[in-house]
Amino acid sequence: MKSAGIVVEYNPFHNGHLHHILQTKRITGAEVLIAVMSGHFLQRGEPALLSKWARAKMALHSGVDLVVELPYYFATQKAETFAFGAIALLHELGVDSFCFGSESGDIKTFEKTANLLEEQNEQIQNEVQKWIKTGISYPKAQSLAMKNVLKDVSLLDTSKPNNILGLQYIKAKNRLSPDMKAYTIPRQGAGYHDKQPNKSIASATGIRHSIFHPNGVRLDGVKPYVPNATFTELKKYLSTFGVLHHWELYWPYLQYQLLSAKPKELQSIYEVEEGIEYRLIEAAHQSTSFQQFMESVKTKRYTWTRLQRMCVHILTHASKEQMAAESDYPSYIRVLGMTSKGREYLRNVKKTLQIPLIAKASAYRNLLTADIKATNIFAMGLPSNKRSALLNSDLLFSPVIIP
Amino acid sequence: MKSAGIVVEYNPFHNGHLHHILQTKRITGAEVLIAVMSGHFLQRGEPALLSKWARAKMALHSGVDLVVELPYYFATQKAETFAFGAIALLHELGVDSFCFGSESGDIKTFEKTANLLEEQNEQIQNEVQKWIKTGISYPKAQSLAMKNVLKDVSLLDTSKPNNILGLQYIKAKNRLSPDMKAYTIPRQGAGYHDKQPNKSIASATGIRHSIFHPNGVRLDGVKPYVPNATFTELKKYLSTFGVLHHWELYWPYLQYQLLSAKPKELQSIYEVEEGIEYRLIEAAHQSTSFQQFMESVKTKRYTWTRLQRMCVHILTHASKEQMAAESDYPSYIRVLGMTSKGREYLRNVKKTLQIPLIAKASAYRNLLTADIKATNIFAMGLPSNKRSALLNSDLLFSPVIIP
Known part of the structure; x- marks a missing residue:
């Protein structure tokens, strides 16, 4: 089975994500799509709006066949570590290709920049240290150092967050899995200067902004921008627990x-x-x-x-x-959800896996310490009489299965 | 100035406490009354209903002249350490006598029991260890060991909580301040088998029980059992902060x-x-x-x-x-509140004090670490927009002063 991977947070799943899924399948020709998804705390250091179980369900309803969790050790990290963990999992799962959204949208630029970075790494690191000393942040220092050293205006704009991530994906792929084929598509919607913007696409940030209205949580404004399955899941979560997490x-x-x-x-x-x-x-x-x-x-x-x-x-x-x-290399593959196609894929690759595949977590509680704790702390955001629905769900829940 | 000491928690102050104050003054003939009071967490391992500032005010309005805080290191401890810390503070402040409420009400019994305990300490400790091994609690084991070793039925009933505390006061006094004169009065009200119970006296436990009604916090039932100043303070606290602590x-x-x-x-x-x-x-x-x-x-x-x-x-x-x-011996005397008489008393004893007298705490923040932290954690029980009224109050507040 030809397979492709994507790296996602789905906070929440929206039409732009659906576009990413459809494009990935089209470009890569993959029959099975595997998503590495952050758990309850995300790369920007935020709790997810909904539990990872609800978010996995959203993904499976929209074309993803297998959702594996990016462990806490990688999910809550700077771009380099986040990307490395995610690509390592796709590599372990033996995907043929992967595809990410970026502001640039041109894979050649990513590859060229990654190569130059590799060649001139030492010089760039020195430059970064110089900039850091002026008191600016690490990402800014890195972006300035690259501009100063590489001096090529046609290169990647590394002040853009998805370009930064994409570059790290490529670097990780080159290191771990040179045969894996990389694709990128331009990001749609808010923040992306499309000449004919797609009216049904808004960024996840924009969607969260419209949900957390000063007068309370509101879902109405979200409907045009998310698939029906997402909207249903958001409504269900809110009515069950009384909150979306923030x-x-x-x-x-x-x-x-x-x-x-x-x-x-x-x-x-x-x-x-x-x-x-x-x-x-x-x-x-x-x-x-x-x-x-x-x-x-x-x-x-x-x-x-x-x-x-x-x-x-x-x-x-x-x-x-x-x-x-724990952040050197992922030590397990945690399945959050799958379709029957995803299940079949897993059955096929199972024997070649180098790290344990975890569906039922109770036997692996020591490996999963940080994810279990993250889930339990995430549950503390629920009203006290609702917490038990999520507390220890890592140990109690089986993967979400969609036919 | 002839002085007397009492050890209190005032959770909340009630008519039984007023009785204790009046009796103490009458029996000891003291002109100035000093209370050692627990801070925000109490001997039974509970948060106080109201802040220590509010409780100090209640005390000053009802006949106490000086309120000093029993440090966290002693206030949240078993009877022996609690009593030791409190008597040590009264000793440091040079009080002439102290008076406690007890189920027994007979100081001779306390003194006799304390002496016997001292003489036969080793034997009792051995007996306690034997009982502990059967899996019962320490207080029970101690009570049984004393009964078995002392064998004198006319002795103190050490299954009663205030008798236990009283015995520890006497032991601490014998050790630290043999010249300090000890008195006890029988406890009034609920739990005490008085033939003509005083209708206006209820225990603090009973009062708290009536406040925390399953349908919400209620103060009406409390009014007959507390002085007006207490009732006003309770009402004010509840309307300011929206909660009483539990x-x-x-x-x-x-x-x-x-x-x-x-x-x-x-x-x-x-x-x-x-x-x-x-x-x-x-x-x-x-x-x-x-x-x-x-x-x-x-x-x-x-x-x-x-x-x-x-x-x-x-x-x-x-x-x-x-x-x-920190629980070997108190290392400071923290003033929570005083009347002008209490102030005068402090002025007189100031020069003879062996440990620092703290009115403004900011200069002593290292000594007060645990009390400051207890206050800040106590403040976390308030709604988030009210917490600042108590957060760091240890460093910001001066003692409550009543003319």
């Missing part, structure tokens, strides 16, 4: 943690560096919401995203030690 | 902490012993309220109170190391 639901726990933990405990948390724990503690005392907290800790050096990821790690007690030990 | 407000934080901390982190917490952390973690996954949680962790060996205290320490991250280092 940072403010976790603010009391983050504030509690920052008020109760000793600075030394915070220093042991992944990404907490350079004494920022004191700044975080101080802000936790002064702030009445996550938004206010973030605004008061934000500096030129620390991007919003980096700070949010740090807060996720504080929330889940993810230690430097544990993250360092 | 364990369920802290359940989400406790649950979060038990779901996110590693067993090793929990093992470092004071009172967490014998692998009970696994039992707590398991119950945190299964429970939807603090009540349900407690019911499911309760065993014959662990009393409700001991478990609640353990939960308070988990909530405030109080480590074994820190608690062991």
